[in-house]
Amino acid sequence: MFKGKVVEVRDGKVNTEVVLAVAGGMKVVAMISKESAGHLGLKKGKAAYAVIKASSVMVAVD
Numbered sequence: 001m002f003k004g005k006v007v008e009v010r011d012g013k014v015n016t017e018v019v020l021a022v023a024g025g026m027k028v029v030a031m032i033s034k035e036s037a038g039h040l041g042l043k044k045g046k047a048a049y050a051v052i053k054a055s056s057v058m059v060a061v062d
Helices: 034-040
Strands: 002-011 015-022 027-033 047-050
Touching: 002 027, 002 034, 015 034, 015 047, 027 034
Parallel strands: none
Antiparallel strands: 002 015, 002 047, 015 027
16 A cells, blocks of 8 residues: 555546556556546545555566
8 A cells, every 4th residue: 555645637438547646756547437536536636545456466578
């Protein structure tokens, strides 16, 4: 889980892309439903958490 601040919210027809600035100058991008974004009241400057749940991580090289 990473605490951050919303830096961008892009609404699509079905989903909303949310960009969070987190520690170390990194950004986390998430696609969530428009309904969820509305319930969370996401807007630029609001504090939020990126909660990451993954069953696997893939690594690749050139």
